[in-house]
Amino acid sequence: MTAKDYSGVYVVGAGQTTYEKGATSSVHRVLYEALRAGLDSAQLGWKQVDGLAVTAFVLPPDNVTVLAEHFGLSPRWLFQGLYGGASGIVSMLHAARAIQAGDADIVACVTADVFDTARHNEMLDHFNAPVRDYMAPFGFGGANGTFALHTRLYMERFAAMREDFGKLCIAQRENALLNPNALFKKPLTMDEYLNARVIAEPLGLFDCVMPCTGGDCVILASEKVTEKLDVPPVRILGGGEWHNYPGDDIYTLRAGWEKFSDRMYEQARYGPDDMQFAQLYDDYPVMEFIQLEGLQITPYGETPAFIRETDTTVRGTFPINTGGGQLSAGQAGASGGMIGVVEGVLQLRGEAGERQVPCQRGLVSGYGMVAYGRGLSCSAAVLGTE
């Protein structure tokens, strides 16, 4: 059965804090600044928020409920993301359902984290029981070691070359140079990519994200609220999420997008060929390859050929991660699951500045909750202006 679409709900604002190297602030403050930026973009006021969705790894021992108190908000709907980098989009989709049902009118979906490499590694050693008890004691190398194993297998099965991953990373860096908020400011060459310090074979330094401080936010509103706003509305044309797929095999080099992408495109009434950009979850380039396949942009195992033939910069035929993505803008923990949504909304509003691509619709995608050998959660949505 095709699920109900997301009509009657609009993304009316998107905001991002300044991204900064290192752990430079409190996560509460970064969440505040992201929420403020989102509300400013929507031309909405602080006390108008009646739904709040928050994802931040370093928020405990506080949680979304305590945060509402900290912020002086009295929401009638709350959500906290427990799906790692899939949470940003999951929060947006769940918020849209709440608005459709009349349980909230204005929902702020906020993500942020305050990370440097040491804090990131410390968190990951205790991320959940499977990681803590059955991976960390073996010197697994954190997410780098975990995804090195996937990268190695992808290269083996599909004859991918390091240069294929490198070309995507280099294109994202080119996009990042047009994004004032991206932390990486210098172009990346193939020589630098291939000869970078080895982190976990075959991954080098530029296959890995830099943990940083930052926050992102989108504001969703009902039709009634949106009608009164003077902002360019963005619609959620389709979406979905899937978890722990396939349950019994970690190394299918799939992660669940293929379970809902048909339904998502049916909801959207557009197909994969109609997508004009993709904002992918880029914790590692191999996961972008796997996402492109699950989202049907490329056939299974054929992303290397696609990448060799396609210009994925903002000047190209299929722009990927038009703001540089996490690999070139920085990974602010759980905000990695929202950075692409904010970028997608800015593109669709025509507010992307020098990196603007002509577009009426595009893909956003999330992935996360690294547990035993892989991320357990994936999510995606088609956003559009019509």
Place this chain on the structure above:
Amino acid sequence: MSSRPSPRVNEINRPFWEACNDGKLVLQRCLSSKCAQFVYYPRVCCPHCGGGDLQWTEVSGRGRILSYTAVHRPQHESFYPEAPIQFIAVSLNEGPLMYSRLLELSSDDGDVLDRAVQVVFVDHGNGDKVPFFKLVRD
């Protein structure tokens, strides 16, 4: 230096870690005759069929390397002196996938993907043993 990441022994996994200390590899096996699959990591139920009856069973300790990486930048400083860490995904002969370390790898071994391995138990530095693997050399 903070202490090396160690497994937390609890009511779910205690038989596994106690067996390691005795030099034995044990896995849970589903007692449903229709399923009978082996389970790792330790669970409270069978993730294959949802059955609630699992029995700890000694297994061969043999498998093959499904994927491999040399970790040059371990996630915890206690591993730095041993880097690069040979981190492996082992497909055990009984079915489950186990993450571990490959010991005694030499430059003559070449690519270890798909190679057969045998479990060995190594002191984790706190008196408790953890299961690592070595290549089976014919």
